């Protein structure tokens with residue numbers, strides 16, 4: 001099976017099959033989590049917690065499965081020559097990532113545009129690229145730049161625009177505890193950088209989604 005699809009297929013089916021996980025990693029991570037549960041003052045042997053180390057290990061493996069994906073290969077698998085040179089915008093792409101400082105989730109939406117230069121890409125591949133970079137330990141700024149660079153370097157379009165807006169749980173359920181703050185990051189190449197009108201058009205198309 002295509003490695004890019006291992007977790008997606010399982011989760012499209014609504015259920016994660018245990019045999020798809022890397023059992024060696026699951027066992028190693030789970031044993032650490034058993035210690036962590038003890039250190040937190042809990043009893044890892046009580047019924048509700050017995051399988052928790054393994055569950056957490058599998059959850060973390062899923063939440064970081066982007067390391068196993070090759071985003072540039074994802075794009076290359078569906079690039080088509082096409083004489084279309086207007087902006088292509090894919091907006092409201094759900095983002096779920098983990099902040100690398102606290103390993104707590106940050107989540108929100110990505111809005112992505114490119115202007116073709118002889119080639120278009122299969123639309124679903126853009127959210128797949130977002131996931132490939134988001135499902136890692138991240139900061140929002142690097143996530144934004146990595147998506148931009150991948151699309152620019154692989155598809156070689158006239159320009160790429162990426163806007164991401166996320167809530168960070170490390171700022172909501174701990175720390176500064178701001179429940180409603182949203183962080184917006186953006187990254188541009190080519191025409192989106194050099195042409196104010198093009199950038200404004202992109203921002204106009206996605207602004208309705210910004211908080």
Ligand SMILES: Nc1nc2c(ncn2[C@@H]2O[C@H](COP(=O)(O)OP(=O)(O)OP(=O)(O)O)[C@@H](O)[C@H]2O)c(=O)[nH]1
Pocket residue numbers: 099100101138139140141168170171175176
């Ligand atoms: N720039 C950036 N910062 C982030 C992101 N996710 C979390 N952070 C911040 O990373 C910083 C880590 O700062 P530290 O002072 O080392 O950690 P801390 O003591 O837990 O900080 P507080 O969250 O302020 O309590 C915090 O300010 C977080 O808000 C991100 O995606 N981008």
Ligand SMILES: [Zn+2]
Pocket residue numbers: 099100101102103104168170171
């Ligand atoms: Zn954080």
